[in-house]
Amino acid sequence: MSRLLGPRFPVGKPNWPSSIPRPAVRRRTGVDYETDWARTHAARVARAMIVDDVLRPVLAVIASPTTHGEDRLVGLEGPAIFVANHHSHMDTSLLLTALPERFRHKAVVAAAADYFFTTRAKGAVSALAIGAIPMERTKVGRRSADLAAELLDDGWNLIMFPEGGRSPDGWGRAFRGGAAYLALRCGRPIVPLYIEGTGRLWRRGRTLPKIAGKGEGVHLVFGSPMSPGPGEDARRLSARVEQAVAALADEWSTDWWSARRRAAAGTTPVLTGPSAGAWRRSWALDANAASRSSRRAWP
Amino acid sequence: MSRPGFVLDVDRSTPPILFHHGEGFRLEKLPAGSRVVYPAEPISPLADPGGAIRHALLNPVGDSQPLPSLLRPGMKLTIAMDNQAVPLPPMQRPDNRQRVLEIVLDMAAAAGVDDVHLIVAHGLHRRQTEAELRHMVGDRIYDAFAPHGLLTQHDAEDHDNLLLVGKTAEGEHVELNKRAVTSDLLIYVNVNLVAMDGGHKSTMTGLTSYRGLKHHHNVTGMQRSRSFMDPPSSELHNSVWRQGQVLADAVKIFQIETTVNTDTFPSPFAFLQKREWEWSARDRASYLATAKSLEHVPPRIARSIFHGIKSPQKMTSVQAGEVEAVHRLTLENVHRQHLVPVQGQADVLTMGLPYVGPYNVNSILNPLLVMCLGLGYFFNLYRGKPLVRKGGVVIMSHPTRWEFHPVHHPSYIDFFEQVLAETTDPLEIEKKFEEDFATDPWYIHLYRNSYAYHGVHAFYMWYWGAHALQHVGQVIIVGGEPRAVRRMGFKPASTLRDALEMAEDVVGRNPSITHIHNPPIFLADVT
Numbered sequence: 001m002s003r004l005l006g007p008r009f010p011v012g013k014p015n016w017p018s019s020i021p022r023p024a025v026r027r028r029t030g031v032d033y034e035t036d037w038a039r040t041h042a043a044r045v046a047r048a049m050i051v052d053d054v055l056r057p058v059l060a061v062i063a064s065p066t067t068h069g070e071d072r073l074v075g076l077e078g079p080a081i082f083v084a085n086h087h088s089h090m091d092t093s094l095l096l097t098a099l100p101e102r103f104r105h106k107a108v109v110a111a112a113a114d115y116f117f118t119t120r121a122k123g124a125v126s127a128l129a130i131g132a133i134p135m136e137r138t139k140v141g142r143r144s145a146d147l148a149a150e151l152l153d154d155g156w157n158l159i160m161f162p163e164g165g166r167s168p169d170g171w172g173r174a175f176r177g178g179a180a181y182l183a184l185r186c187g188r189p190i191v192p193l194y195i196e197g198t199g200r201l202w203r204r205g206r207t208l209p210k211i212a213g214k215g216e217g218v219h220l221v222f223g224s225p226m227s228p229g230p231g232e233d234a235r236r237l238s239a240r241v242e243q244a245v246a247a248l249a250d251e252w253s254t255d256w257w258s259a260r261r262r263a264a265a266g267t268t269p270v271l272t273g274p275s276a277g278a279w280r281r282s283w284a285l286d287a288n289a290a291s292r293s294s295r296r297a298w299p
Numbered sequence: 300m301s302r303p304g305f306v307l308d309v310d311r312s313t314p315p316i317l318f319h320h321g322e323g324f325r326l327e328k329l330p331a332g333s334r335v336v337y338p339a340e341p342i343s344p345l346a347d348p349g350g351a352i353r354h355a356l357l358n359p360v361g362d363s364q365p366l367p368s369l370l371r372p373g374m375k376l377t378i379a380m381d382n383q384a385v386p387l388p389p390m391q392r393p394d395n396r397q398r399v400l401e402i403v404l405d406m407a408a409a410a411g412v413d414d415v416h417l418i419v420a421h422g423l424h425r426r427q428t429e430a431e432l433r434h435m436v437g438d439r440i441y442d443a444f445a446p447h448g449l450l451t452q453h454d455a456e457d458h459d460n461l462l463l464v465g466k467t468a469e470g471e472h473v474e475l476n477k478r479a480v481t482s483d484l485l486i487y488v489n490v491n492l493v494a495m496d497g498g499h500k501s502t503m504t505g506l507t508s509y510r511g512l513k514h515h516h517n518v519t520g521m522q523r524s525r526s527f528m529d530p531p532s533s534e535l536h537n538s539v540w541r542q543g544q545v546l547a548d549a550v551k552i553f554q555i556e557t558t559v560n561t562d563t564f565p566s567p568f569a570f571l572q573k574r575e576w577e578w579s580a581r582d583r584a585s586y587l588a589t590a591k592s593l594e595h596v597p598p599r600i601a602r603s604i605f606h607g608i609k610s611p612q613k614m615t616s617v618q619a620g621e622v623e624a625v626h627r628l629t630l631e632n633v634h635r636q637h638l639v640p641v642q643g644q645a646d647v648l649t650m651g652l653p654y655v656g657p658y659n660v661n662s663i664l665n666p667l668l669v670m671c672l673g674l675g676y677f678f679n680l681y682r683g684k685p686l687v688r689k690g691g692v693v694i695m696s697h698p699t700r701w702e703f704h705p706v707h708h709p710s711y712i713d714f715f716e717q718v719l720a721e722t723t724d725p726l727e728i729e730k731k732f733e734e735d736f737a738t739d740p741w742y743i744h745l746y747r748n749s750y751a752y753h754g755v756h757a758f759y760m761w762y763w764g765a766h767a768l769q770h771v772g773q774v775i776i777v778g779g780e781p782r783a784v785r786r787m788g789f790k791p792a793s794t795l796r797d798a799l800e801m802a803e804d805v806v807g808r809n810p811s812i813t814h815i816h817n818p819p820i821f822l823a824d825v826t
Contacts, residue, residue, distance in 0.1 A: 068438065068439075069438075069439065071392045071393040071397070071437060074392070074393055075347075075348070224349075251439070255439075255442050255443035255446075256439035256440060256442065256443040257404060257408070257415075257440070257443035257444060258443065260404060260405055260408035261408040261411075261413075263408070264405075264408040264409040264410075264411070265411065
């Protein structure tokens with residue numbers, strides 16, 4: 001193809017004979033992007049300044065964030081895996097700025113290798129600003145899991161969005177097992193979190209965020225740290241974490257006691273919404289939002 | 300590993316000793332030969348309080364089944380809890396009550412219990428504000444229960460919602476909150492700060508009325524409570540226990556008691572609970588900066604700074620089940636932290652009083668409360684015999700301003716102005732004035748609808764010191780406002796040295812002196 005479009009040899013590149021094996025080219029983007037430099041002391045200081053002095057004030061202006069349930073983290077020491085639902089690019093910044101200080105400045109974010117690390121420049125910005133590490137999400141790969149496990153063992157906290165990407169329609173998606181796998185592999189607790197409202201301000205597909213009006217601020221609810229039960233496998237743990245996030249969502253939209261009762265009865269509304277046609281899902285989403293906001297679902 | 304409490308013999312090399320002085324501090328050089336009782340250092344907290352609470356609920360002590368087997372759908376469940384009087388200062392979030400309540404409610408949710416009501420058992424104390432309630436139970440519980448009227452505060456004057464459960468063999472009325480006593484299960488959650496708290500006293504003071512309280516909150520009872528920090532030797536507790544047994548026969552009670560360590564002040568004020576000779580350069584700088592700046596700050600501002608302090612104390616034990624069996628364990632755990640052996644009594648007992656006591660959280664430690672804190676609480680921090688001999692002198696250090704919180708303590712103002720102007724004799728006060736104050740409709744209105752302590756509460760403050768008033772020969776307040784001090788029948792002194800000289804008039808030359816080092820609190824085991 002290149003021979004047809006570009007300048008021909010010797011001005012252009014020669015063809016590679018198909019009978020000669022190509023030497024392995026070391027990719028330096030995607031999951032192969034090296035992020036070690038972003039965890040050096042200098043980079044961490046720079047990131048602390050970006051998070052505390054840039055992201056936090058910007059978020060305060062555009063999203064008026066409020067956190068709930070931080071007291072559930074009292075007594076939690078050392079590295080943990082923070083897991084949340086995912087609606088918006090704002091989620092990572094929100095989480096990073098809202099985490100208690102003992103976690104915030106030693107945290108890495110599992111970011112999609114096929115989105116944040118497609119070029120070296122994007123990778124560098126992501127790694128520096130939010131401490132992103134590349135995570136394979138389109139295929140099963142050992143490299144990103146090994147890196148995350150190594151960092152957890154090394155005392156770094158890990159932020160993950162196990163839905164594997166931002167919500168396409170406002171409802172959540174089923175959790176993937178990566179966080180649970182890492183929790184089991186490294187013996188670290190998972191802290192479930194529920195993020196509310198970021199999709200309203202900066203949903204997928206929107207170029208720039210809206211500025212939150214009065215009463216439209218975003219909310220972050222911390223859940224209690226969860227450890228794998230005896231004999232529990234990653235699939236079960238992951239399902240339990242998903243239920244915990246759903247219970248936090250329920251707690252947010254109703255109250256703690258009602259949510260606990262529904263959780264005990266196994267009737268917590270699922271994050272993924274009703275399995276119905278698109279309009280009914282969208283309709284149900286509006287009805288759900290109406291319980292906490294004055295926005296009308298119908299003119 | 301925390302070091303136990305001990306008694307320091309003061310010699311010439313001993314550095315000046317820290318005295319609390321309301322919203323300030325003093326460093327006082329005690330005469331050589333004096334003794335200072337140093338409390339134990341804070342003991343290690345529970346590593347996993349949540350796990351310990353669950354374990355306690357699933358493995359109750361005494362004649363009780365595990366909590367989950369007491370819960371069933373369709374039952375009427377009431378959960379009562381201590382009010383903000385404990386712990387002091389209020390603890391950093393999450394409070395012990397929040398930790399326990401969330402786990403109890405989780406179990407209730409799992410059992411499908413719908414009819415759940417939470418009651419703050421504040422007896423005749425003032426109602427708490429929303430912020431105070433949120434601090435105690437946490438936002439999650441507050442937001443889930445309070446808007447539906449399911450988190451309420453006990454009202455000892457709401458006669459439609461009080462029920463006479465019965466009488467003891469001695470004729471003591473057992474009258475309690477109707478919702479609590481008509482429930483299928485009453486769960487009580489406490490924070491046992493000192494040995495006086497907990498057991499049957501939780502329900503019998505927190506959920507009762509004036510009619511139930513006056514059987515033990517009276518002068519004779521208090522004078523026979525030696526001390527009320529040692530329940531087996533306390534007439535107050537004997538009466539309460541008799542009432543509690545009547546209640547226990549009528550209602551199924553599941554008691555959950557927690558204890559805390561004495562890690563009382565957070566880091567900027569951590570020097571307060573260090574031994575003076577161990578103060579680092581940083582501690583000394585903190586002390587100087589704090590003490591000097593407080594000298595130039597109006598009392599109102601200083602008070603708001605101090606009342607903003609949330610203590611880092613942590614849960615050291617939790618036990619659940621049948622009331623008396625639970626409380627025996629609780630007392631062991633309180634003693635594990637508080638007991639300090641002391642040999643012999645002194646002629647003079649000195650103490651520095653802090654800015655806060657159980658009855659002035661977010662409020663003013665008025666002169667009546669100074670008396671109650673010094674002669675009621677600190678004097679009674681003993682087991683065996685008092686730290687000061689009969690006829691000895693108590694010297695307290697506190698500014699003792701003639702100042703009252705008009706919303707929180709309205710009846711105190713009248714008590715101080717009218718009652719104490721006539722007599723300071725507790726027995727005479729009780730006989731002549733108590734009934735009028737207790738039944739005054741205006742005080743009752745303020746107690747029920749505002750944030751006022753009950754009309755009779757001021758009397759209880761005076762009775763709390765009745766044993767000490769009977770025991771000691773003189774009370775001197777160092778640095779107190781003279782007219783407020785004299786109104787209570789005490790003597791004002793400008794300095795500790797003056798006070799010690801004045802004490803010599805009562806106890807003779809070269810008296811033996813014991814000083815209570817505070818914070819944190821302790822319980823002297825005097826032999």
